[in-house]
Amino acid sequence: MKDRVLFIGWSGYLGQHILDSKHIKNYDITLFEGRVQNIEDFEKYYHHSFDQIWHFGSTNNKEQYTEYIIPGTHNAISFANAQKAKLVYASTMGILSADKNSYELAKKTSTVMINNSIALTKRLVLIIPRIYSKDRNSGLVKAIKDNKSLINNNLQYLTINSFVKQFYISLTKNGCYYFKNLKKDTVYNIKKWILS
Numbered sequence: 001m002k003d004r005v006l007f008i009g010w011s012g013y014l015g016q017h018i019l020d021s022k023h024i025k026n027y028d029i030t031l032f033e034g035r036v037q038n039i040e041d042f043e044k045y046y047h048h049s050f051d052q053i054w055h056f057g058s059t060n061n062k063e064q065y066t067e068y069i070i071p072g073t074h075n076a077i078s079f080a081n082a083q084k085a086k087l088v089y090a091s092t093m094g095i096l097s098a099d100k101n102s103y104e105l106a107k108k109t110s111t112v113m114i115n116n117s118i119a120l121t122k123r124l125v126l127i128i129p130r131i132y133s134k135d136r137n138s139g140l141v142k143a144i145k146d147n148k149s150l151i152n153n154n155l156q157y158l159t160i161n162s163f164v165k166q167f168y169i170s171l172t173k174n175g176c177y178y179f180k181n182l183k184k185d186t187v188y189n190i191k192k193w194i195l196s
Contacts, residue, residue, distance in 0.1 A: 004049060004051050005028065006030050006045055006053050006054070009055065009090070010029075014131065014163070018167060037072045042078075054088045054090075055072075055076040055090065056090040057076070062102065065106040066102065066105075069106035069109075070110055070113075074113065077117050080122075081120055086174075089123070095107050124171070127177065129158055130157040132194070134193075140190070141194055144190070154185065155186075159183070163179065
């Protein structure tokens, strides 16, 4: 029998690639419609019975990171507890950095909330590195496509295909999952790959 999944944040970059994967057919997916920071938007899903909640919900508005990500995670924890479902949370490798930006601070707070939730017995926190692909339109890839001048740093990252493959493997785990086999390359070489 397929695990029943409520997928929050499915319309984003990572969510769309997860949905496009051939492995998605192994799950009975319900796409969350609404605003994750509004607990009322979960009400229409309480009559379902879910085995997993995949929480990839976020925002692109830098001014709203704290007021969107933290309450949204609180609501996802409450809903997963009520459903007795496993919560799968998309965090970021940025939570490990010493100098966190507002996005990384909100993700760190959410990760701590999940890990400290006594009632949440099944949880998986994905510690996601930089993800690059030619179809991405944000961050470094957008800067490359916009022909902005870039510092030629060395970066660690995953391709989107490697991320998706490891995502499905990670679903059998509990606790924190650190993605493996990261590539390391210069911005110059990443730019050549993106533009090729």
